């Protein structure tokens with residue numbers, strides 16, 4: 204059968220173009236990527252052989268072999284792992300079957316464009332980071348090779364296949380003669396990349412990036428005769444890194460292991476390595492990345508912790524091992540108690556796994572607490588990246604709630620930087636009984652919210668919540684340290700009870716604007732209600748406004764306004780419940796309207812004004828008006844009167 208020519212999936216073609224043209228720095232990482240894949244392939248074979256031992260009856264010493272051939276100008280990376288059949292070659296090396304691919308290639312293109320401008324440098328590293336994060340691992344071969352040939356025979360199958368490409372748009376695939384199990388990747392090195400034929404250079408690269416790989420990585424010396432005993436040299440330390448005592452593992456080794464196991468390019472922000480002994484014996488080697496992976500919120504995203512049983516890789520998809528709200532973790536759990544032949548199905552609802560998870564969770568939270576205490580600024584960068592995910596735990600896991608509330612940080616209306624709930628409580632004013640919050644799309648928008656005015660005037664701190672998850676945990680978590688959470692856009696403000704800044708500053712009550720009170724206020728409120736009818740739930744005075752005339756808030760028992768808006772946007776709610784229009788009795792406009800309302804025929808005369816006030820409040824909320832035409836008509840009428 205002749206070879207077939209196939210086109211790369213569009214995204215792959217685009218990535219390849221970027222990989223071959225724009226990444227100037229760190230070309231040597233191609234070797235790390237290919238060794239990493241080879242090691243994974245051996246892990247997979249070892250796991251498959253647990254239930255199908257015939258797969259591993261011959262060629263039982265799993266290893267990776269690196270063979271430079273200076274005469275041919277090629278570098279070969281071979282493994283005797285699981286291998287790939289034709290369909291798998293097409294699927295794995297011709298497409299990227301992952302969600303988020305498009306967003307990724309866009310980011311990459313931008314980073315690459317910038318890198319092009321400055322020849323490598325920081326942006327080059329940025330592109331490299333993105334590549335590592337996405338794990339386009341294999342394609343990095345094209346950073347150094349003009350042509351790549353992959354031959355592979357899948358364990359348990361007879362036919363070997365050859366895949367070949369020069370990295371521009373298409374590849375060929377056809378039957379191959381070689382019969383060795385596993386995958387052999389031959390890189391036809393580009394002229395400028397011949398350094399990767401030198402054993403000394405290869406040795407350094409392997410040592411640097413792949414020392415932690417648990418199977419032997421052998422380097423073949425092309426100068427030595429094929430039958431020479433010392434022709435093959437093991438370059439890496441081999442042996443599971445996580446099984447070593449902490450004292451014997453260097454920072455660099457942890458980092459490189461993290462890159463391998465986490466498919467990452469950044470430095471780990473936190474490394475947690477523990478041998479747990481007792482009723483259960485297991486080892487944890489976990490990492491918190493320093494950067495947020497681009498697909499953290501992808502609903503299909505899984506956690507990145509691999510499960511091993513006595514050094515044998517079992518799965519990277521053990522659902523119960525890590526709570527979803529810690530899905531940013533990377534690393535390894537190696538258990539001595541689970542049976543080696545445990546199937547992935549057996550792992551579901553497994554009590555041993557649940558126990559490991561409980562300890563893992565506790566340890567990670569404890570480490571985070573330590574970091575938060577010892578290095579608050581550093582912790583703040585972590586929180587910015589992963590706080591939104593951790594906060595999911597507030598409603599998903601009641602047991603973790605208390606620890607998570609301690610770990611949570613928030614932006615505030617009164618201070619720069621992030622504050623903890625303990626900080627907040629310590630700064631509460633006399634007479635203040637609740638922890639005030641406001642949620643919305645962005646800090647800027649929230650800071651402009653009219654609902655904050657009265658709080659600001661009194662120096663009462665309000666936590667500014669901008670993550671989508673904030674609306675949800677607030678329905679579950681009712682209090683911290685005995686203080687209830689209270690949204691300033693829902694229910695009444697009890698500012699009257701709080702002794703605020705104004706008084707502390709010695710400002711007298713006389714300085715406050717004159718307020719509409721008593722019957723006059725009652726008449727105005729009645730007039731507004733009459734004119735607005737069903738459009739509002741209620742109209743009432745408030746002390747939460749100082750500069751604005753009006754604002755909207757949700758009723759006590761209703762959904763908070765931001766949540767209602769979000770649900771409506773996502774078609775999860777037909778119509779947001781009618782809100783309460785609050786008016787500022789000290790505002791000149793409200794005073795003027797109150798006078799007008801008291802005159803004969805006042806209520807009818809205020810029809811336009813009532814609707815304009817409501818529309819204005821809606822605009823302040825960033826909402827679209829239900830009837831813009833009516834708004835324009837009323838506005839024009841009022842302006843005409845005003846100008847006239």
Ligand SMILES: Nc1ncnc2c1ncn2[C@@H]1O[C@H](COP(=O)(O)OP(=O)(O)OP(=O)(O)O)[C@@H](O)[C@H]1O
Nearest residue numbers: 240241244286287295337338339340341342386466
């Ligand atoms: N040496 C190999 N042996 C067997 N399969 C391989 C080998 N190299 C790559 N593959 C297969 O090709 C797929 C794609 O590899 P690639 O390096 O592009 O990404 P990846 O390893 O899946 O990265 P990530 O884990 O970040 O998704 C792998 O998932 C694996 O299934």
